[in-house]
């Protein structure tokens with residue numbers, strides 16, 4: 001139960017509703033317990049009439065009518081309070097589920113990129129849905145059923161003992177066996193359902209990946225292979241489900257068997273006691289009803305135990321992530337406005353998860369108002385430079401400075417909000433184009449959105465769509481071309497109007513004319529900003545104030561376009577090659 005203590009703060013938050021629920025549960029049970037007593041009384045009245053103890057039929061009819069009305073009344077009240085009980089306790093569990101999901105989601109968002117590299121998306125999703133669901137079963141149904149059982153047991157068993165102690169012992173003897181059996185079954189059910197769950201996760205991940213990569217699957221014509229892989233996975237999943245169904249199938253027969261044994265004992269022992277004149281006939285009827293009333297709650301003890309165990313295991317998995325601290329910490333709380341001067345000082349960086357040294361002794365400096373271009377072969381470390389400036393990873397002491405201060409001594413929120421980052425793979429949300437651009441500035445006006453789109457040379461394309469800026473992208477909307485996506489992503493960075501603009505090879509899918517147009521627009525808007533453009537194309541780099549050439553994480557050349565063309569080396573070769581390609 002240690003892990004589940006995490007929920008105590010939520011129980012405290014909803015204590016009013018919870019206490020109300022518990023009181024109502026007790027009241028509901030007490031009302032439902034009155035029924036058997038009045039059924040027993042009614043049977044006794046009829047018995048007395050048959051025996052001749054009562055001779056007036058009118059008295060019998062009157063007694064029966066009163067009893068029926070009381071039974072009806074208490075049943076209606078019990079039903080009403082049961083309704084209130086579910087309203088109170090189950091609603092609390094839904095509130096806790098909501099709060100817990102939000103807490104986990106907020107924590108996910110706090111965590112750094114490295115966390116996402118180490119954990120699979122399916123696992124993250126499972127913990128926020130499946131695990132939370134199991135925990136909810138503890139916060140709601142487990143608490144509700146436990147209260148019901150305890151109340152029922154205390155009231156019913158004390159009353160039964162008071163009425164007929166020996167008969168009570170016989171009647172409840174099979175119940176502990178039932179409870180233990182249900183518990184054992186629940187443990188097996190739990191084990192098997194965990195396996196079923198794992199297969200479900202695998203199936204979901206496989207399906208999700210197949211649909212995301214459907215273009216590749218179709219292009220390579222491997223539908224039949226993916227089909228058979230899916231069938232194999234689905235077959236194993238089905239087998240695991242059947243294994244589970246087999247144990248679940250035992251549950252009710254076992255309950256019926258033990259109820260049957262209890263009923264037989266009541267009839268046999270009770271019958272004997274009635275013959276001996278120790279109890280009246282009504283008590284046997286009453287006891288039969290009580291035994292049947294007790295069976296389900298007692299079976300539930302086993303079920304609840306296993307439910308709590310599952311919730312504990314799920315909460316443990318949730319806590320693992322909740323306790324995780326982001327590897328990138330914001331160490332500064334006061335505001336640190338950013339001007340945009342960037343200095344790399346002999347910076348060497350190794351990715352912690354792969355041990356790949358992506359940058360070696362890199363030194364350069366860019367001032368506000370300047371544009372730096374980074375060129376180099378693929379895998380040479382260009383994107384890594386941009387990731388470090390965005391502080392997606394940390395570097396050792398003072399190797400990376402912004403405004404002459406170690407980046408770690410700047411407020412992380414200020415650093416991130418001063419950066420407009422256009423990644424290599426433009427990611428657009430399944431939302432309207434307008435909202436995708438406004439992602440960079442939530443309260444932007446329509447005019448600002450249009451101005452940013454114009455700067456990114458994508459306005460004309462958007463106007464061409466029948467729904468213009470309202471066009472929905474993604475799964476249920478249209479698909480933009482690679483170049484259009486890149487430009488919407490650029491507009492998103494421009495609208496933010498940040499101090500630092502980082503473009504990671506984001507003009508690769510646009511034609512050279514549009515590239516030129518965008519670069520000219522960028523020159524206009526980036527007068528006092530620091531701009532870094534990563535590119536494979538000389539055309540994107542040539543107007544930059546400084547150009548650095550990377551090879552295997554090291555700077556092998558640097559200077560202006562003219563400087564670099566005057567020297568033999570990578571840059572000049574690349575220029576010649578691209579010039580040739582253009583002429584061809």
Ligand SMILES: Nc1ncnc2c1ncn2[C@@H]1O[C@H](COP(=O)(O)OP(=O)(O)OP(=O)(O)O)[C@@H](O)[C@H]1O
Nearest residue numbers: 351353354356358377378379380381382383384385
């Ligand atoms: N998140 C990461 N975790 C571990 N290693 C990484 C990560 N990102 C990049 N690397 C490695 O670091 C090296 C530099 O990668 P980087 O993405 O910076 O190159 P790049 O010059 O931007 O390449 P490209 O032009 O293909 O985008 C590569 O060897 C790459 O495998």
